[in-house]
Amino acid sequence: MCVNSDFLIKEADRCVKCGLCLPHCPTYQLARDEAESPRGRIALIQGWAAGDLQADRSMLAHLDHCLLCRRCEGACPSGVNYSELMDAARAYLPRTTPRWLPDVLADGGRQRMAMKLAAVAGKSGMQAWFPSAIVRRMLRIAATLSASESGSSTSLKKYYAAAKTQQGEVAVFTGCMGATVDRRAIAAAIEIITASGYAVSIPPSQQCCGAMHAHAGYRQRAAEQKRTNLALFAGKGYDSLITLSSGCGSYLADISELDCTVMDAGAFIQQIGGIGSLPLTEIRRKIAIFLPCTLAAMGQQKQVMALLQDLPGAELIELQGMGCCGGAGLHLLTQPHTGEQLVEPLIHQLAASQATLVATTNSGCALQLQTSANKAGLGISVVHPLELVVQQLQKT
Ligand code: SF4
Numbered sequence: 001m002c003v004n005s006d007f008l009i010k011e012a013d014r015c016v017k018c019g020l021c022l023p024h025c026p027t028y029q030l031a032r033d034e035a036e037s038p039r040g041r042i043a044l045i046q047g048w049a050a051g052d053l054q055a056d057r058s059m060l061a062h063l064d065h066c067l068l069c070r071r072c073e074g075a076c077p078s079g080v081n082y083s084e085l086m087d088a089a090r091a092y093l094p095r096t097t098p099r100w101l102p103d104v105l106a107d108g109g110r111q112r113m114a115m116k117l118a119a120v121a122g123k124s125g126m127q128a129w130f131p132s133a134i135v136r137r138m139l140r141i142a143a144t145l146s147a148s149e150s151g152s153s154t155s156l157k158k159y160y161a162a163a164k165t166q167q168g169e170v171a172v173f174t175g176c177m178g179a180t181v182d183r184r185a186i187a188a189a190i191e192i193i194t195a196s197g198y199a200v201s202i203p204p205s206q207q208c209c210g211a212m213h214a215h216a217g218y219r220q221r222a223a224e225q226k227r228t229n230l231a232l233f234a235g236k237g238y239d240s241l242i243t244l245s246s247g248c249g250s251y252l253a254d255i256s257e258l259d260c261t262v263m264d265a266g267a268f269i270q271q272i273g274g275i276g277s278l279p280l281t282e283i284r285r286k287i288a289i290f291l292p293c294t295l296a297a298m299g300q301q302k303q304v305m306a307l308l309q310d311l312p313g314a315e316l317i318e319l320q321g322m323g324c325c326g327g328a329g330l331h332l333l334t335q336p337h338t339g340e341q342l343v344e345p346l347i348h349q350l351a352a353s354q355a356t357l358v359a360t361t362n363s364g365c366a367l368q369l370q371t372s373a374n375k376a377g378l379g380i381s382v383v384h385p386l387e388l389v390v391q392q393l394q395k396t
Pocket residue numbers: 024025026027028037038041065066067068069070071072073082
């Protein structure tokens with residue numbers, strides 16, 4: 001029996017094998033195979049933790065295919081904490097994701113270096129020279145990022161005062177990638193939140209939220225990142241910790257030591273009054289909305305949809321896929337085939353909708369949708385919902 005199997009067995013035993021989660025699971029919808037379902041994966045973990053199953057390649061592959069989208073948790077009547085169970089299992093089982101991958105992606109300096117390398121490699125056709133398929137994919141994605149990165153190059157300040165009588169103060173989480181990939185969304189959030197009467201703090205030296213390392217089985221590194229972030233955000237009197245990527249938000253929302261609510265930026269703005277009173281010009285465009293599984297895990301989809309419904313002149317179309325776009329953190333690099341299958345119905349809907357813009361709250365989903373739309377030849381831009389709001393603000 002595995003030494004640290006007590007938690008695994010206890011949590012897995014909460015599963016009553018009812019199967020209610022199966023129709024909600026994207027990988028089960030694709031494969032129609034019990035081992036690719038939440039119930040099947042729980043049974044595999046149970047069997048291994050009890051010493052009845054070997055952690056062979058087939059078992060590890062079924063566990064690796066899990067997207068950690070947490071759709072199953074929302075459907076489970078027994079309250080199985082599936083994501084915690086899977087993170088714990090991956091920490092104890094042989095690791096299949098190389099440690100360098102989350103290390104590189106969670107480090108701002110290395111990300112910038114990868115983007116510069118990708119720009120050079122893209123022009124010279126050097127990508128094909130790299131023997132690792134993961135590195136080739138990383139370079140392709142970094143090239144997409146480099147091409148779409150046109151946000152403000154102004155560095156972020158630590159503090160932005162409220163633009164009218166102060167109602168409170170929030171902190172903005174930039175994490176590891178925010179300052180690179182969410183820069184325009186962060187600028188938009190600052191503009192709208194301060195205009196709504198809240199001060200915004202952006203503590204420097206923030207670390208990755210920890211999701212990438214935790215989901216790959218590197219819990220010690222995730223715990224170090226958590227400690228650093230807690231020192232920056234806990235006990236500071238913030239009304240909320242605001243995230244521009246719901247992938248980070250859903251992970252941070254589970255940290256019990258954080259003494260402020262973790263909110264998606266759009267959901268927070270909706271909660272404090274929305275955008276109805278802002279001087280907005282009509283957008284007059286068809287906009288496709290993709291509400292990520294991570295936003296559903298935060299329970300904040302309705303607020304974001306309501307916010308966008310107040311955008312004057314917007315014709316909204318909600319994209320309905322299989323529950324996950326296939327971006328799913330490191331899956332974007334390690335399981336590209338599954339990602340392509342999961343994003344395909346979304347790209348078909350997009351093409352049929354004739355929308356020219358897609359709004360989504362997670363940078364991983366934005367990257368997955370933008371890369372796939374480019375590949376399909378659709379002239380579509382994927383943006384954060386708050387970028388749309390700020391574009392329509394009448395400047396006085
Ligand atoms: S987290 Fe998502 S992919 Fe994984 S078992 Fe649950 S529903 Fe399926």
